[in-house]
Amino acid sequence: xxxxxxxxxxxGTPDLQAEPMLINIGPSHPATHATLRFQxxxxxxxxxxxxxxxxxxxxxFEKESEAATWTQVVPYTDRLNYVSPLMNNVGYAMAxxxxxxxxxxxxxxxxxxxxxxLSRIIDHMVCIGTNMVDLGALTNFWYFWKPREEVYFLIExxxxxxxxxxxxxxxxxxxxLPAGWTDRVLAVCRGVIPECIADVNxxxxxxxxxxxxxxxxxxxxxxxxxxxxxxxPCLRAAGVPLDLRKDEPYLVYDRFDFDxxxxxxxxxxxxxxxxxxxxxxxxxxxxxxxxxxPGGPIDIDDPRxxxxxxxxxxxxxxxxxxxxxxxxxxxxxPAGEVYSATEAANGELGFYIVSRGGGGPYKIKVRPPxxxxxxxxxxxxxxxMIADLIATLGSVNIIAGELDR
Amino acid sequence: xxxxxEKDGAPGYAxxxxxxxxxxxxxxxxxxxxxxxxxxxxxxxxxxxxxxDLSRFGAEVVRFSPRQADVLLVAGTINYKMxxxxxxxxxxxxxxxxxxxxxxxxxxxxxxxxxxxLQGIDKIVPVDVYIxxxxxxxxxxxxxxxRIQKIIETGAPRAADRWPIK
Amino acid sequence: xxxxxxxxxxxxxxxxxxxxxxxxxDTALVRRERIVEILAFLRDDPALLFDFAMDLTGVDYxxxxxxxxxxxxxxxxxxxxxxxxxxxxxxxxxxxxxAVAVWPxxxxxxxxxxxxxxxxxxxxxxxxxxxxxEAFEGHPLRKDYPKAKRQPTIGPEE
Numbered sequence: 001x002x003x004x005x006x007x008x009x010x011x012g013t014p015d016l017q018a019e020p021m022l023i024n025i026g027p028s029h030p031a032t033h034a035t036l037r038f039q040x041x042x043x044x045x046x047x048x049x050x051x052x053x054x055x056x057x058x059x060x061f062e063k064e065s066e067a068a069t070w071t072q073v074v075p076y077t078d079r080l081n082y083v084s085p086l087m088n089n090v091g092y093a094m095a096x097x098x099x100x101x102x103x104x105x106x107x108x109x110x111x112x113x114x115x116x117x118l119s120r121i122i123d124h125m126v127c128i129g130t131n132m133v134d135l136g137a138l139t140n141f142w143y144f145w146k147p148r149e150e151v152y153f154l155i156e157x158x159x160x161x162x163x164x165x166x167x168x169x170x171x172x173x174x175x176x177l178p179a180g181w182t183d184r185v186l187a188v189c190r191g192v193i194p195e196c197i198a199d200v201n202x203x204x205x206x207x208x209x210x211x212x213x214x215x216x217x218x219x220x221x222x223x224x225x226x227x228x229x230x231x232x233p234c235l236r237a238a239g240v241p242l243d244l245r246k247d248e249p250y251l252v253y254d255r256f257d258f259d260x261x262x263x264x265x266x267x268x269x270x271x272x273x274x275x276x277x278x279x280x281x282x283x284x285x286x287x288x289x290x291x292x293x294p295g296g297p298i299d300i301d302d303p304r305x306x307x308x309x310x311x312x313x314x315x316x317x318x319x320x321x322x323x324x325x326x327x328x329x330x331x332x333x334p335a336g337e338v339y340s341a342t343e344a345a346n347g348e349l350g351f352y353i354v355s356r357g358g359g360g361p362y363k364i365k366v367r368p369p370x371x372x373x374x375x376x377x378x379x380x381x382x383x384x385m386i387a388d389l390i391a392t393l394g395s396v397n398i399i400a401g402e403l404d405r
Numbered sequence: 406x407x408x409x410x411e412k413d414g415a416p417g418y419a420x421x422x423x424x425x426x427x428x429x430x431x432x433x434x435x436x437x438x439x440x441x442x443x444x445x446x447x448x449x450x451x452x453x454x455x456x457x458d459l460s461r462f463g464a465e466v467v468r469f470s471p472r473q474a475d476v477l478l479v480a481g482t483i484n485y486k487m488x489x490x491x492x493x494x495x496x497x498x499x500x501x502x503x504x505x506x507x508x509x510x511x512x513x514x515x516x517x518x519x520x521x522x523l524q525g526i527d528k529i530v531p532v533d534v535y536i537x538x539x540x541x542x543x544x545x546x547x548x549x550x551x552r553i554q555k556i557i558e559t560g561a562p563r564a565a566d567r568w569p570i571k
Numbered sequence: 572x573x574x575x576x577x578x579x580x581x582x583x584x585x586x587x588x589x590x591x592x593x594x595x596x597d598t599a600l601v602r603r604e605r606i607v608e609i610l611a612f613l614r615d616d617p618a619l620l621f622d623f624a625m626d627l628t629g630v631d632y633x634x635x636x637x638x639x640x641x642x643x644x645x646x647x648x649x650x651x652x653x654x655x656x657x658x659x660x661x662x663x664x665x666x667x668x669x670a671v672a673v674w675p676x677x678x679x680x681x682x683x684x685x686x687x688x689x690x691x692x693x694x695x696x697x698x699x700x701x702x703x704x705e706a707f708e709g710h711p712l713r714k715d716y717p718k719a720k721r722q723p724t725i726g727p728e729e
Contacts, residue, residue, distance in 0.1 A: 027490055028440060035442045035487060037556075053701035057442050059510075060519035063718055064712060075516070082444035098594055128449070145454035152451075161445055163540055226622050226648065240648065246725055247651050251538040251649075280468035309623030338594045339626070339644050339655060352644065359566055367626040367644070375679045404702060485724045492725055519718050520711045521703070529602045529725055 009232060020048055024385075027056045031134045031390045036374070040387070044076050045385045050378040054403055056268055061405040064338060066362045069330025070096055070170060073361065078164040080402040084119035085124045085165045086155070087344045088402075093168035094250065095340035095351035098335055102305065108298045109251045111173060114185065115158070115291045116251075116342075117282040122151050123345035123397075124275040128200065129393030131272070135213055140200045147193045152158045154185055170331050171306050172299030184292045189286050197279055205273070214269040218380040218392030225266060228347075228379065229372035232347025234396050237274045238266030244343040256288045268395040330359025346370055346397055368402035430544030431475070431501075432554045433463035433557070438474035438498070440491060442480045445508040445540040459543075471497040476553060478546075482510035484521045487531055495530045499554065503556065503563060505549045506532040509539040510568035531564035573597045575654045578618055583609055587643045588659075598655040603667045613645060613654065621645035621654060624670070627680035629688035632660055633714035638662040639690055643670075660690065669695040687712035 009388045024371035026037035035056035041049040048151045060078065065073045077092040078085040090112045106263070125148055129141040132243060159167040159180050167174050204210045225238040235242055243260045245253040263270025276305045299306045307326055312319035334358040341350040347369030352364040380396070423540040424436045441449050452459045459465050471494045483491055495504070506526050509515035512535045514524035526532060534552045536545040556563065575715040576595050586609060588600040601609055613621040624644040630640040630714040645654050654679045658667060669692040670677050681692040682701040692698055700707065703722060709716050 027487065028469075028494060055700075055704070056484065056490070057482060058484055058486065058521050058702040059443075059482050059517045060521045060711065062520050062717075064517060067718055079444055081546070094682065101594075124448075132448075143453050145451070145456065149451070149456040162542065163447060227675050229624055229674065231623075242648055255630060283601070336593055337598075337655075339596055339653070341625070341653075348625065351644065352626060352628060354630060363630050365626065365628040365642075371431055371679060374674050485722065488723075488725045519717070520720055520722070523723075 003319050010333055025389075027053075031393065035404075036393075038218055038377075040386060040389070042386060045386055045387070046385055047381050047386055050358070050381060050389070052374055052377055053398070054374065056404065057400040060197065060402075061244050061315060061366065062364055065361055067360070069359045071108045071330060071360065072166065073364065075164065075166045080368065080383055081123070081344065081346065081349075081370075081399045082401045082405065084123035084345045084401055085163060086115040086119040086167055087123075087342065088349065089165060089168040090116055090251075090345065091340070091349045092351055093170055093340040095338060095353050096170050096331075097248065097334060098306065098340045099336055099338045099353060099355055100170065100331075101222060101272075102300060102302070104171060104300055106294045107254070107296050107298055108172050108300075110289050110293045111169070111177060111298060113251050113253065113256075114182075114286055114293075115155075115167065115284045117289070118151055118154070118185070119143060119259070120282045120345045121279050122148050124279050125396070126127070126159075127397035128272060130396075131391070132204070132267075134390045134394045137204070137208070138211070139201060143196050143199050143203075147188065147196045150188045150192050154188060157181060157184075169299070170333075171298075171302060176298045182293060185286065186290055189283050193279075193283060197276065199366045201276060205276070206222055211269060214272060214391060214395070215267060216265065217388045218395065219265050219267040220376065220380055221266065224379060225376070228376040230347070230376060232343070232345070232369050233278065234266070234373055234376075235347065236260065237263035237270035239264055244341055244348060248341070250342060252289075253285075255292065258282075258285050258288075267392050271395040304341040312365060332357070332359065333361075341367070344369055346399065346402075349402075366402065367404055368405065370396075370403040374398050417448070425558075426543060428557050428560065431571040432557045435462075435464040435476050435550065435553065436466050436474045436477045437464055437466045437476040437505075437550075438468055438494070439478045439480060440494060441478075441487055441511065442483065443508075445480035448540045448543055449478065449480045449507070449546060452546040455542075457547065459547060459550065462547060462554070464552050466506050466511040471495075472499060474498055474549075475502055476498050477502065477504045478507060479504065479511045479526050480507040480540075482515065482517060483523045483543075485523060486521075488523050488526075491526065501563065502565070503533045503553050504530055504565075505534045505536065505546075505553065507546065507549070509537065512537065515539060530542055531568035533564045553556045572625045575613075575619060575652060578616060579604065579609070579613070582612055582616075596653065596655055598657065600610050601723065603658045603660060606656075607670060607673060610643065610645075610670050613656070614673055617683045618650075619647060619652075619654075620649050621647045621652075622672035623648060624680070625653075625664050627670075627677055627684060627686040629690050629712070630689055631712065631714045636661070641667055641684065641690060653692045665689060666691045666693055671695060675692060677689065686710070 021042045030058045039051040077088040080088045121358040125144040129144040132140040156162050159165045222238045222240045225235050241260050241262050258281045261274050308319040313323045333355045337354045339352045341348050350367030352365040356362045380392050409417045411417050506512050511526050514522050534549045535548050580587050582672050586602045586605050590599045625646045626644040638659040642723045643656040684690045686700045
């Protein structure tokens with residue numbers, strides 16, 4: 001039996017100071033969002049120290065891509081951030097195109113903008129929805145799942161799959177937009193999405209319980225966020241207006257009028273507000289992009305990168321051989337190395353690619369936006385309550401697929 | 406089960422065995438444990454979501470404690486770091502229990518054939534229903550749940566009864 | 572020539588081995604001896620101000636000498652510029668000084684490079700495996716590690 005504690009030992013005032021307690025959270029835990037694990041050292045409910053652990057979804061993306069051709073890597077990129085796979089497709093295709101020196105067609109650029117912004121919206125919806133489930137507000141999750149399904153129908157129409165899209169190709173896309181697709185996108189972007197954002201906004205933004213539960217929870221200063229390498233909504237919530245769509249405009253982002261929302265305190269509430277506003281800004285971008293969408297081909301006109309058409313393959317021996325070599329050996333990409341970054345939903349998604357010529361990559365390194373965010377979690381929650389860890393973790397939106405790769 | 410209803414409004418009666426009564430009750434109150442690791446987890450959320458609504462089949466009460474669950478829904482890639490965790494969770498579930506393996510990765514490793522990915526969870530736990538696809542649509546999950554219900558209803562042997570496969 | 576590479580060569584004439592700006596990416600190959608000084612200079616120099624360590628990775632050029640390469644990608648918030656710093660390491664001595672003191676955020680990237688390539692970051696506070704499990708032997712992204720060589724933690728041997 002343990003020794004009885006003398007609560008009057010501290011000069012007559014009760015001293016209930018106990019040993020710090022170590023608890024393990026995850027890797028299978030309802031609130032750890034897939035496969036994360038923490039070891040928390042607690043003093044009562046206060047977090048003294050937190051050691052994150054991950055790798056439970058390490059799938060060897062880099063090793064697999066080193067054994068694949070350039071085009072075969074596209075499906076692997078879907079499964080990095082599986083909440084917004086189209087953005088990974090775009091990021092990867094842009095990196096390879098930079099290496100090849102390809103200038104894609106104007107139409108393709110606009111299409112990539114539209115699909116990226118649609119993905120950004122559904123990504124933020126998952127983030128906010130699941131974050132609120134962790135805080136006990138289940139309704140928002142259901143509200144946000146409705147427009148998500150609508151967007152999934154659009155994506156399925158675009159590329160045949162709801163989630164693992166593999167839409168982009170080097171120099172273009174898998175296929176052009178289906179007839180009438182942009183009208184249906186507009187209908188969703190004007191109808192169900194703003195309606196659901198307004199509903200959730202009405203339920204949460206001025207909700208006293210929500211505010212007390214999130215304001216001041218998991219804060220970070222701009223200086224610390226930069227030192228830790230934060231990007232995306234988490235950095236912008238801390239007041240740093242870094243957004244590659246504005247700062248290094250890629251595709252055609254410089255042709256649109258949109259704002260970058262920033263927060264002040266960098267806490268969970270600010271991250272929520274930044275994401276809500278980004279969804280509205282994304283809707284603005286989609287509206288403008290569809291209005292400006294030019295006609296013409298979606299693929300570049302270059303037989304070195306684009307598959308010959310089916311009619312040619314079936315009717316012409318050269319096209320058939322070309323097609324065969326293309327599939328078996330892959331696109332020929334010149335030797336060199338590039339780093340190409342895009343603004344994904346969680347922050348800067350970078351691809352560092354080394355090619356030594358030939359049909360497949362020599363090395364692909366993904367710079368996942370979640371990686372530094374997850375590293376910063378102990379910094380965010382130290383000294384706070386254990387329940388705040390759950391709120392904070394949901395709000396930084398860790399996606400294990402890209403964290404572990 | 407035999408049911409007789411009297412025409413004149415007198416109380417009828419039902420004849421059944423205790424087993425089939427229990428199976429009938431069990432069938433409509435499945436508590437799934439979603440072991441969602443990867444992309445499939447998003448489609449699991451879709452299946453529980455408003456559009457597909459798995460609760461129509463009596464399986465919407467997700468339990469994150471293995472002690473309270475009957476069906477282990479393994480959704481996503483399992484690698485060698487995660488595999489012991491999965492095995493342990495399976496062992497902690499109470500009998501009777503069923504396992505659904507969702508998606509190409511859980512069924513066979515999918516297109517990840519490398520140093521880290523377990524080539525199918527049936528190497529470590531018995532699997533009752535496999536759902537193909539990468540990822541499967543939410544309809545696939547609904548179909549798997551209905552299949553589990555059929556196994557329960559008919560009293561068909563479970564994969565655990567044939568385990569381990571020689 | 573880019574201002575970043577000029578400043579770097581001016582300040583560290585003996586340590587910059589070569590530079591190029593292929594594909595618009597400023598790149599400098601430097602010697603490993605003064606890597607921390609170089610990185611701190613890049614961060615603090617008022618004309619450069621690379622305050623973000625965006626990425627760090629290893630590359631295995633099997634068959635070449637030196638075999639390994641450590642690649643830093645830096646970004647400057649104020650100047651909106653990027654630079655890539657590369658260091659070559661010999662196979663028998665894949666050791667480089669840690670940059671955790673320059674950017675705390677680089678901590679896990681270094682752990683990953685250790686885990687995947689076996690590159691040792693001298694002075695790192697916690698150089699442990701990060702993606703793989705502790706019992707794993709070898710470094711999976713090395714080119715001489717077979718792609719499907721498994722080390723099961725559980726279940727039948729394959």
